[in-house]
Amino acid sequence: MPPKKTRAQNGKIQKRPVEEDLDEIEEEVKMESEDQQNKNKKENTSNDKPKSDDQDILKKLGDDDPIPKEFYNCCVVDLAQKLIGTYLVRVLDDGTILKAMIVETEAYKAPLDKACHAYNNKKTEKTKWFWQDGGYLYMYSIYGNNNCMNIVSATKDEPEAVLIRALEPIQGIQVMKKFRGSNPKLKDKDLTNGPGKLTQAINIDKDYNGHALFEKGKLYLVKGLDKSAVQIEASKRINIDYAQEWVDKLWRFTLKGNKFVSK
DNA sequence: TGTTGGATCCGCT
DNA sequence: GCGGATCCAACAG
Numbered sequence: 001m002p003p004k005k006t007r008a009q010n011g012k013i014q015k016r017p018v019e020e021d022l023d024e025i026e027e028e029v030k031m032e033s034e035d036q037q038n039k040n041k042k043e044n045t046s047n048d049k050p051k052s053d054d055q056d057i058l059k060k061l062g063d064d065d066p067i068p069k070e071f072y073n074c075c076v077v078d079l080a081q082k083l084i085g086t087y088l089v090r091v092l093d094d095g096t097i098l099k100a101m102i103v104e105t106e107a108y109k110a111p112l113d114k115a116c117h118a119y120n121n122k123k124t125e126k127t128k129w130f131w132q133d134g135g136y137l138y139m140y141s142i143y144g145n146n147n148c149m150n151i152v153s154a155t156k157d158e159p160e161a162v163l164i165r166a167l168e169p170i171q172g173i174q175v176m177k178k179f180r181g182s183n184p185k186l187k188d189k190d191l192t193n194g195p196g197k198l199t200q201a202i203n204i205d206k207d208y209n210g211h212a213l214f215e216k217g218k219l220y221l222v223k224g225l226d227k228s229a230v231q232i233e234a235s236k237r238i239n240i241d242y243a244q245e246w247v248d249k250l251w252r253f254t255l256k257g258n259k260f261v262s263k
Numbered sequence: 264t265g266t267t268g269g270a271t272c273c274g275c276t
Numbered sequence: 277g278c279g280g281a282t283c284c285a286a287c288a289g
Binding site: 106108115116117140142143144146148150163165194195196197237238239240242243 | 268269270271272
């Protein structure tokens with residue numbers, strides 16, 4: 001059976017006047033993302049350390065201090081890499097603490113990125129959460145009851161977000177298994193190796209839209225692996241066949257050699 | 264209001 | 277690797 005045609009393949013994504021206005025800066029963004037990809041390649045091969053200001057921010061933090069808001073106020077492609085190796089802390093109502101390391105991310109950068117839900121500045125009830133400051137969550141459900149978690153980057157004027165695609169469970173593995181269902185065959189490595197699986201494992205859903213990750217609460221982010229221990233691989237984003245030329249961006253980032261990544 | 268399709272998951276082969 | 281399940285937001289009429 002031939003694959004189903006997407007809306008884009010059916011020609012339903014067509015240029016609208018507002019997009020024509022964007023054409024002028026499209027070339028500029030293309031150059032910017034090519035620069036970014038070159039930078040990625042360099043960073044991936046030379047194991048460069050992150051910018052000194054980020055290092056300063058992280059150095060001052062205790063192991064359980066939330067990473068402050070300014071960490072998120074950067075380009076989404078930068079943030080997607082900076083998040084690799086950080087720890088997500090989930091505090092349940094009964095005080096149980098779940099902890100997991102981010103090992104796979106994808107960057108989505110509206111208004112030009114055709115893979116992004118906020119493409120062409122499409123602001124709806126679902127996507128309005130893109131227009132927040134960096135450090136807040138955008139949650140959405142897809143293919144039934146699969147919730148996906150995104151961390152908004154930059155500022156409220158720039159609709160960009162990082163999709164969290166996989167985590168490595170660190171603490172509370174049995175509780176995560178319980179949230180994932182009662183399948184006794186479920187292996188640790190299959191617990192959080194997908195965007196829908198990980199939100200189920202830490203028990204969050206669309207109610208977490210707009211949640212601040214930089215404040216200590218039910219869900220926050222803390223520093224994790226030492227940056228010198230983090231080697232990042234860049235690849236193409238997954239399952240965005242409809243996104244035309246944006247399919248080829250190397251905006252998926254994984255922790256090199258980690259067995260908890262989704263594919 | 265009905266139809267379409269997707270940033271996924273899971274079971275089966 | 278393939279295909280069905282699933283359900284909700286977006287969109288067309």
